[in-house]
Amino acid sequence: MVDAARHPNIEIRAYTEVERVDGFVGNFKVQLREKAKYVLADRCNGCGDCAEACPIEVPNYFEMNLAPRKAAYVPMSQSVPLIYNIDMDACIHCYKCVEACGKLEAIDFAMEDKLVWEDVGAIIMATGYTHFDPSLIPEYGYSRFPNVITAMEMERLNNSAGPTAGNLIRPSDKTNPKRLAFINCVGSRDKRFYPWCSNFCCMYSIKNAVLLKQMYPDCDITIYYMDIRTPSKGYEEFYDRAREMGVHFIQGRPSLVTEDEETHNLYVHAEDVSLGKVIEREYDMVMLNQAAIPQLDQNVMSSLMNISQSPGGWFMEYHPKLRPMDSPTDGVFLAGACQGPKDIPNSVAQGSAAAARAGRILHSDEWEIEPIVAYVWEDRCVSADGKKCGICYNACPYGAIEYEQGQAAKVITAKCHGCGACVAECPHNSITQMHFTDAQILAQIHAVLAKRPEEKIVAFRCHWCSYGGADLAGTSHFEYTANERGLRVMCSARMDTDFIYEAFRLGAGGVLYSGCHPQDCHYITGQIIGATRADRLKKAFDRMEMTPGRFRIEWISAAEGDKYARVLNEMQDVLDEIPKEELLAEIEKLRPTMEKRVRRLRSVPGVEAAYQFSEKLENIIVKEIIG
Amino acid sequence: MANKPKLAFYWAASCGGCEITITELGMRLVDFDEKVDIVFWPCAMDFKYDDVRALDDKEIDVCFFNGAIRNEENEEIAHLLRRKSKVLVAFGACSHLGGIPGLANLSDTESIIQRVYCTTPSLDQTRGTLPQISCKVPEGNICIPEMYDHVKTLAQIEEVDYFMPGCPPVVEQVWSVLQVILAGQLPKVGSTIGADAKTVCDVCPRQKGRSGLRIKEFKRPHEVELDPDTCFLAQGIICCGPATRAGCGLPCISANMPCRGCYGPPEGVVDQGSKLLSAIAALIDTDNPAELQKIMDTIVDPVGTFYRFSLADSILSELKHKRP
């Protein structure tokens, strides 16, 4: 901590929150809210006279509310930076602090939150985790039985810098507890709350047991566990040491804690799994090892940074094995428990690793980004003919399109992120996207529907989420119908109505329209554009009386492999339920309508060639079947 | 005709319905009269109490006593008839269990008199006339029997040989009992006669409730259209059939009305109302106290419902009147 404060290259902005993030790799613009401390950082010398003078006491969150602090405070004496704060919610405006500060004049009640912009080339997310509230498990009695405490409370109670100066006492009568029970996995590995293993709690309760044994050798400590997980260097040895010191380990997850109302002693009910017997034991104090859970504002940060979340809410890494420090957004990296529960060594390691990953960018003078950007055929743009349009301008999530009536729309390549929203939205097919042109995608659609199209389900997936979801379905071996034919675009915003009509015109049995969940979109609002369009399509197909379920819209994240498989299987069920003749008849009936809707496509550059190519391809493929 | 059996009929606190049952025997009664001597029947013939007092003890062969014990007079005559009769039959629900008059045990004497003579809406309340036990008139002192503070059954004040339930007992049962008496084939003393051993449900032809059928709301017969082939309880209607002795011939059930319980508890059951409560409360489907209160609100008068005919005979009444 102190190293960070001393380092000339580090600028600590404490009591500051991120408001907004713009830009892209190498060129981020971040808006920060410097919350008003009501103390001038450059004048405060951390003497603490203001706190001494302050008459107001409130619970100190840093001490898990076990000790008070003043309204003028620092959370702890070693705070970095050591600048006092005035808690305006608690302050009664007696101005005793101003008096105490005297000539220093560091206190400024007129201070307001300040918004500042910072330009940075890379961002590392290290927002950490928070703790599960064990009062949600009523059977353990936390918040009702005074002597049931959390592990974090224990940390403060046995800490020499804590409120009791390291003297462990129990809350009900301030005596030293002699018999302690630690309960592991409180809220974690528990499908009712959080299914994951919180990673460090086993070691954490062993640590506390060892510490307490050292301080109070005659105290009796029992750790109730389901499994003890010690998969790091020195951990198993540490566990051995705890056993040698006489810490008891009982395999069995307690089902109940009861309390004697008079003594406030606690009784832990559990099955000793090794014995197969239910045991009830009396303790002076019970410590609950709470689950590590994502920060409560993880959603907010995730949408600010365009980072998707795993099902549990942790930040999603680009690849769990190959790129665990990278977020899916170029130039944004992940460190520590915000990506998943981690102990200190792992957090430090990932912090350093993320720094190294970020260094790759920050040490370069320029950074290459993929040229998958939009391009306007000026001769096709109606605005150039003086017509009023501007649809592309409105669709772009990045403001990367310049539009002025009378001139062809113009793409600012440096600002374009390549979602393809403008391309699909342009009603005149005047814009294309490099590497995902209409011709390229149409050629793919034709190829996968060359034979027995009525059996096929064409699945359009966005690159970042649904394509990842499909990958995860495969990696997890969640099997689904082999009639699926997946096609990839960068964002659901690129899924042109023409593609869907064309697939149905060619006789596809089903079409899936799939992208990310709205808050996860890699392109800010791309998904919203795609979703609006998909809903319109759905209505059109309903009007055409297409069998419901042949066209389906689903938002599937990269973490939802099971969902991808389920959706495809459900679509297959829909097809299986329609008798084949009926399906073919429906396809034939709708073909002229579809035909009409895709007719204008042929004028798009390259599309005619794609049709010709596809015809050749189809002939060969069909011949292959006959042969 | 000295060896013709001597019979007596008496009504205490009753509505007269039991008497009508006897008259409903019609012509059969005339034939019957040739085989027996009716020595006392104040409802139908002119007898005086002194006529009874003049009889030898146990001179009456069988006495049918209907009506509950409400006042001094009821009790006095009950003792008298017991003394003069070989066999004393509690005839009809009132003398058997207290019957409808027994519901008076919900209140005390004073509030009943207040209600009847002062606050009944149809009354001219300005008069404030109240009955007096004793009243001086020019001719002398007129006394009326004193009303007790609670209603008793016949068996609570005298030894009863047989119980014949019903409000009123049905005619055919009465006729067959009379035949039995004539034949001298009366069963064990203390038995219930003129009724079945089992309950109404045993003979009720309706389709009974199935597993897991529970009640969320009690309804009254006028609130729903009732299926004539399905058990009332299964339709959410309180029916006293499960805890009521059969023998009535199901007139209510056949008229698509639930059993009201007039035949009293079946063999072996002490307290009809609490047994019925135990059965019906177990059908309620709720784990929520507030909802339970709401469901119970749909039973308008629990005591009157479960103990309609047997309150005077109940432990509840006993508890109330044991209170200092």
Place this chain on the structure above:
Amino acid sequence: MNHNPHAPETFADRVRNIPGGEHLEMCYSCGTCVSKCMIQQKVEPEYNPRRLLRLVMMEMEEEAYESPTTWLCSGCDLCYPACPQEIHISGVIGAVKSLAVEKGYTSPLDTVSVDESLCSGCAICVMVCPYEAPHLIEKIVDGVNDRFSEVDANRCMGCGICVASCPTGAIAREGVSNTDIVRQIPHEVVKTDAPSLMVFICDWSLRADADLEILESYPENVKVIHIPCSGRIDPQLALLSLRSGISGVLVCGCKSGECHYQRGTDVANCKISMLDRMFDQMDLADGRVRFVQIGTQDRGRIRKEIDQMLLHLTSLQEVC
């Protein structure tokens, strides 16, 4: 679905295929269900749902059928909301039990039976039973077609809810019949200065042995009658106790939702609440009869309840 569609169906597959038997393999043997359940502690030391799941997973079919766990689980589902893997354990046990019954195994439990000379076929027992154990059968008796209740002994868990609800006293099991319980109510209690209290206790409502000790520690004036479930309480038992001269009646059951027999405590609550309304109508409502629901975490509450009740009864006596 079978785990492996190509392999023959295993015992575990058959259990899984019965509704309720799914998710069996999710058990990671934490033991929460075992310690949440009170059967091992109170009835059968060999009872262990976790091990039964294990027996199924290990294809130990015979052992599973013979295990007391298969037969003793009353489906109270205390364990279900506590299971971190969200396994519907009683569902799995129920699946094993149904397979065992198919194989001809029978329940070793002491279950209720019907006295046909008293049963009038009203189907109250059919409706109130939490386990669908009783059902009506038709039979020709003396040439007349008559209906009777019959109890499936493999379903009956012996709670006695039907016994208390039967209006004719036709259904019972030993120790739980009307006569067996009424016999324990004294005929007449001599009035003394100290009030007397009758406690009808559902044994499941006292989780800790310490609580049972508290109950037994009271002097003569606190009489205790053990019932298998508070659902066994019949308001008549309370009335009979009061008639005998006992000053008050305390009925103890489990917290709603924690009843060992699913709905027993709710049934008891309905009965006592309704009795209370009757007392009220009769102007007798003075808190002499109370029903309390004791939760699994209410250690020592029994002492509080009895003391409070005795205090209340003393104050009633002083008024008189």
Place this chain on the structure above:
Amino acid sequence: MTENKGKEDLRIGVYVCHCGNNIAGVIDPKEVVKFSEGLPGVVRATDTLYACADSGQRLIKEDIKKYGLNRVVVSACSVRMHEPTFRAAVAEAGLNPFLMEMANIREQCTWAHGHDKEGALDKAKDLTAAAIAKSSFLAPLDMIKVPVTKKAMVIGGGVAGISSALDLADQGIKTILVEKEPTIGGVMAQLNKTFPTMDCSI
């Protein structure tokens, strides 16, 4: 121009990966090769044990020269896995990296349809055909170069954030460490000693 309009003569090379048993355990890659050989523009089609391995990459690079390939289709795994690998490989052989197209016949085919071998083979052929079709219309593209602001931001001042910030700072990069609480340190600062060596946390 944004794409090839079919004027240029296509010379497509198709590489169907076995990925050990991951693909070849479900389908026969040789079947896909046979199928591809007949498709328009394909001048070279072959299977390869591991396309991503050095040997596989070398094969592609040599073929580009040997057969004068101007399009490469790799039928193997996810683009999220090896697109950069194969782009780099074709670039080394002098071909524009954007003229390489992948078909995902592992994650999205053999792994997802392990019990439907016939269906998987059919799908693998279709996906390869689609990649060939797309490749026919690919155009060479150049990477876009953007400048880099040589400053970093670390959001969160816990143990991971501090360690990131120190490492960046030691590399000479100006770093802003943002913390929403009044002090940095995070959960770590609240801890007593830490396992397994019992150091102080601060």
